[in-house]
Amino acid sequence: MLSNDDIKKNLGFAAADYVSSGMTIGAGTGTTAYWFLQALGEKVKQGLDVVAVPTSTATANLLIENNVPLKTLNEVDKIDLVLDGADEIDPAFRLIKGGGGAHLQEKMVAAAADRMIVLADASKLVSQLGRFPLPVEVVPFGYRQVQQKIAKTYGIDVTVREKFGAPFISDHGHYILDCHFGTIADPLNLHAWLNQIPGVVENGLFLQYATATLIGYPDGNIIFTPNPQR
Numbered sequence: 001m002l003s004n005d006d007i008k009k010n011l012g013f014a015a016a017d018y019v020s021s022g023m024t025i026g027a028g029t030g031t032t033a034y035w036f037l038q039a040l041g042e043k044v045k046q047g048l049d050v051v052a053v054p055t056s057t058a059t060a061n062l063l064i065e066n067n068v069p070l071k072t073l074n075e076v077d078k079i080d081l082v083l084d085g086a087d088e089i090d091p092a093f094r095l096i097k098g099g100g101g102a103h104l105q106e107k108m109v110a111a112a113a114d115r116m117i118v119l120a121d122a123s124k125l126v127s128q129l130g131r132f133p134l135p136v137e138v139v140p141f142g143y144r145q146v147q148q149k150i151a152k153t154y155g156i157d158v159t160v161r162e163k164f165g166a167p168f169i170s171d172h173g174h175y176i177l178d179c180h181f182g183t184i185a186d187p188l189n190l191h192a193w194l195n196q197i198p199g200v201v202e203n204g205l206f207l208q209y210a211t212a213t214l215i216g217y218p219d220g221n222i223i224f225t226p227n228p229q230r
């Protein structure tokens with residue numbers, strides 16, 4: 001049985017096989033995406049001709065370390081393929097993302113892309129979204145109002161994400177509220193409701209972006225499943 005890190009490493013290398021020369025790709029964030037970026041770096045060394053749009057500062061740094069040419073989202077017209085991780089995936093290919101606090105940029109990159117392959121170990125597959133606390137990125141000014149509104153409306157715990165004893169600050173200078181829903185009965189309505197609250201920048205529900213999943217299992221199997229809806 002493979003360790004979680006070995007599953008992610010295998011996934012990262014398998015994912016790189018979906019990239020071909022001439023593509024503009026979206027490069028995801030997180031520990032699974034990390035291995036994809038290592039694999040991509042090796043392919044670029046061997047002659048693969050790609051341009052990558054990073055979904056976070058951390059990923060931009062990894063692209064630079066691995067000598068992968070990068071562009072910002074403003075410098076490309078569109079993205080052919082995004083390869084990114086997820087915190088949860090439901091049977092309808094809907095995701096929770098943002099465990100790394102990068103979901104705003106990740107969603108903007110996914111929205112600009114023709115296709116998105118989600119890389120995840122099998123522990124991320126769930127029958128219903130919500131066990132993983134849903135990240136909601138908020139403007140620091142007045143964040144407590146937003147925190148209280150979500151907590152009171154749904155009767156749940158909403159915590160301010162911290163790092164080193166202080167609020168975690170996203171790449172875009174915002175806070176992250178982690179919303180402990182437990183289960184999310186209606187992701188579409190929740191998505192719309194959250195994003196209309198003044199001060200909310202973006203939530204971590206990705207409901208219509210995944211065109212396929214690449215799932216790694218502890219026995220070493222890796223399974224590619226296209227989303228029949230896309």
Ligand SMILES: O=C(CO)[C@H](O)[C@H](O)COP(=O)(O)O
Pocket residue numbers: 028029030031032033084085086087096097098099100101102103106
């Ligand atoms: O959404 C993300 C970062 O904002 C990541 O893709 C998600 O948290 C999964 O990360 P990992 O591959 O480390 O489990």
